[in-house]
Amino acid sequence: MIIAKVIGTTVSTIKDEKLYGLKLLIVQQTNENGETFGKPFVAVDSVNAGVGELVLTCAGSSARQTFATKDTPVDAVIMAVIDSLVVEDEVVFRK
Amino acid sequence: MIIAKVIGTTVSTIKDEKLYGLKLLIVQQTNENGETFGKPFVAVDSVNAGVGELVLTCAGSSARQTFATKDTPVDAVIMAVIDSLVVEDEVVFRK
Amino acid sequence: MIIAKVIGTTVSTIKDEKLYGLKLLIVQQTNENGETFGKPFVAVDSVNAGVGELVLTCAGSSARQTFATKDTPVDAVIMAVIDSLVVEDEVVFRK
Amino acid sequence: MIIAKVIGTTVSTIKDEKLYGLKLLIVQQTNENGETFGKPFVAVDSVNAGVGELVLTCAGSSARQTFATKDTPVDAVIMAVIDSLVVEDEVVFRK
Amino acid sequence: MIIAKVIGTTVSTIKDEKLYGLKLLIVQQTNENGETFGKPFVAVDSVNAGVGELVLTCAGSSARQTFATKDTPVDAVIMAVIDSLVVEDEVVFRK
Structure with a gap:
């Protein structure tokens, strides 16, 4: 899984x-401090995450293992909202 | 999934x-503003997308989860045409 | 799928x-004009492709969806020989 | 699999x-000497690994092949704690 | 598949x-001449490969398609020892 930040939404009629x-x-994607880097990608939201929140995303066939995504053509899912991240006994991110 | 732009077509007789x-x-692939970057790749079209349109593509085994691609040797599928993209409450792309 | 050029063959007795x-x-891998870049990789040939030809390769579990590769430990397959590539209404590659 | 070092923990209530x-x-991720590089990612721990330990992680659908991760939406698992690494007859890492 | 060179071994008690x-x-990983590049990774050996040998490795779910790796949490397997590599009619590597 990677740590990622929700930055926006997509709208599609034909799908x-x-x-x-x-x-x-x-x-x-973000680093362990919640700082974004790299190009954005799109993930299905299975946990009612909001824009601005730090989340965990899961990729590949495992992205189809949530109730919402079973048997669907999606390769990334948000499956957890992050409350806090701890690196070497120090809290480096808190929601 | 990634945001991508359709730029062309392939023709193959032997397949x-x-x-x-x-x-x-x-x-x-494009960024959230629809600007392309990186090397082109090839995806099956399952939604009648046209050249120039912004789409979502899904990779890996999940690419076989559309009606058109079931059990086929393909690792990328276009499964949505993008109408608009919204980043931090601002519309950054509109079809 | 990616566009790739066949550049050689491998020989293995122990496998x-x-x-x-x-x-x-x-x-x-090649770009849309058939120009190679990056490091070579190895793919099973399911369409009798020849050295020098431009082909499409499929990766991951989807590589096991051809008749030749079913249930085999391979993660890339050549599943089409490219006749031509068209980008924005212009033929950019012809066999 | 890749060689990786455990550097911290995540806390999530909504998941x-x-x-x-x-x-x-x-x-x-680390090199063969246990030196970290690149951006951190998140993996399920199936072997009670501790912060600071060198481990092996497995990605993709194979990450669902441990008892703990069966049918779960996770794409990376720690499935071994590394005792030592030997490169060209020299011990380059020892726990 | 990629061309790779075996450079060492891992020892794990807890797994x-x-x-x-x-x-x-x-x-x-190596190029077509057997020259290594990039960071090392770990693969299950299914063909009794030795340190120093050039091999083919297969990644992802396909890595579980050998007799040794069926249903195991591994994402890379060595499934062939390379005897020779031929690029554009020239032998570029011989064991």
Whole structure:
């Protein structure tokens, strides 16, 4: 999994029917301090994450292992909202 | 998933028989503003996307989860046409 | 899928028995004009591709979806020979 | 698999229910001498690894092949604690 | 698949029980001439490869398609020892 920040949303009318009802958010990877880097990607939201929140995303076939994403053509899912990150006994991020 | 732009088409006569009838488009990843970067790749079109449109592509085994791509040797599929992208409450792309 | 050029062949005597009879070619990714870049990798040939030809390769579990590669320990397959590539209404590659 | 070092922990209250009870650690890839590089990622701990230890992580669908991770939405798992690494007959890392 | 060179071995006492008896080797990717580059990774040996030998490695779910790796939490396997590599009719590597 990677640590990522939710930065936006996507809107699509024409899409695979299995995607109806799924919320597709724009996210960007972060380091352990919550600082974003790299190009944004899109992940299905399975935990009602909000823009600005730090989350964990899971990629590949494992992204289809949530209730919302079973058998769907998606390769990334948000499966946890991060409360805090601790590195070497120091809290480096708190929600 | 990644945001990508359809830039072209491929033509192949000699191919795996499971690919007969599939439209294989050339796409290129974009940022959240629809600006392309990186090397092009090829994805099956499952939503009748047109050249120039911004789309979402799904990679890996999940690419076989559309009706068109079931059990086929393809690792990328276009499964949505993007209408608009919103980043931090601002519309950054509109079709 | 990526666009790649067949540049060579591999010879192995000691190998997993499921690989007996499979042709393992050395390929290198290309851009939409057929110009190679990056490090070579190895893909099973399922379409009788020849050295010098431009092909499409499929990676991951999808590489096991051809008749030749079913249930085999391979993660890349050549599943189409490219006749031509068209980018923004211009033919950028022709075999 | 890659060689990685456990550098921290994540805390999440809101998460997919299949993640309840799983320990999600922050890890960072290392070279063969145990020196970290690159951006941290998150892996499920299936072997009671501790912060500071060198471990092996497995990615993708294979990350779901441990008892702890079966059918869960996770794409990386720690499945071994490294005692020592030997490169060209020289011990380059010892726990 | 990628071309890689076996450079060392790993020793782990604490590990997932499905890994008992598997040989986990340290390998490094090479170009078509057998010259190493990039960071080392770890692959299960299914063909009794030796340190210094050039091999083919297969990644992802396909790494679980050998007899030794079935249903195990591993994402890379050595499934062939390379005898020779031929690029554009020239032998560029011979064991």
